[in-house]
Amino acid sequence: MDEGRRRFLRAAVGGVGLAGLSVAGYRATNQFDSPLSQRRPQADIYVAPNGSTTNDGTKGSPFARIESALEASTPGDVVLVRDGTYKRRGFVEIQNVSGTPDNPIRIRGEAKKVRPTITWRKNAYGGGIVIENSEHLRFESLEIARSPNRGIRITGSSSNITLRDLDVHQNGHAGITITNSESNRLVGVVSHDNYDEESFGNNADGVQVTGEGSADNLLRQVRTYRNSDDGVDLYQSTGTTIEDSISWNNGVGPDGNRRGDGNGFKLGGGTLSGGNTVIRCLAYSNEHRGFDYNASKIPNVVVNNTAWNNPVNYRFEMGSHVLINNLSVSGSRLFNGPVVETANSWNLGIQNPQFRTTDPSKQSFLHLRSGSPAIDAGVETNLVSYRGEAPDLGAIEFSPS
């Protein structure tokens, strides 16, 4: 087995993909950190659409609200949310609830691969889930829809909040916002069709990370589409890592007409921003730009991404942003200033990388065809593993099939 293949396989099982990056939060657990004698046994706490606030949260006596379950929880507990629709009014406030690094509190759909829906009544004042001053919580397998405000907001110095396998859509502001909070992780989350009618769609991003207190947040396998403003917006924040994520068709309202800013990945803005790392991401068919530095002053590192069919695929100006092994097809580039460019398709004169298909409904969408000039055309980095002799260009390493 050649070294490239070996490195790829290691990455495939969760190895070198993040080497050299500071993705804080999940330290290796050590079972001797907290003596067993000090632990209360882990409990399952139940929530059901036909539950009651006066119930005790046991299987036969479920709570009606996840807040009640979280108030009753201690580190290591699992809140099981029974399938169905939870119609809410106002904010779902989760404040001062914390697990520990070894014993997070999990809140998840009871059945595997079924997402219970938390939604809001029309004309409700405020809404969405607000997680404030809390740590080590994991929300998994839930659908969050039609909040009159944001879908989920992580704020007030919360940290180590994990959102996994969530479908967040049609909220009246951004789908998910992280404000002044560190070391949170979004994994396998999709955020789409969010739209803020009051501001003509100018604020509803799929995912926002914002505020100078935000750092070391991670987005992995996050998909954002048809949001009225941007797919991912890192306005006024630093140090976010985005991996294996896709952003498309952003910048339109529910009627399909052009609205807000329409960028796939916006990597800065405000007085202090940037220092983000973007790896193996795909931005396509957004209304404006695929990858945009948005005036961030701290250099961003942008490695092995694909931009296709955005009016502007990449815009990086006024900073030593580092771009390596990226593909740009069917869209322009706006570069100005000391950008560090290595082995990108435009540096190598590759205009047509020979995609297998540009039909987004196909499994091989934007995959490289055998014989593509982008195969093995990249340079090694410590951020991305590869097959064959060298890294390919773009987000999807060629795989013979």
Ligand SMILES: [Ca+2]
């Ligand atoms: Ca905007």
Ligand SMILES: [Ca+2]
């Ligand atoms: Ca935005």
Ligand SMILES: [Ca+2]
């Ligand atoms: Ca290769």
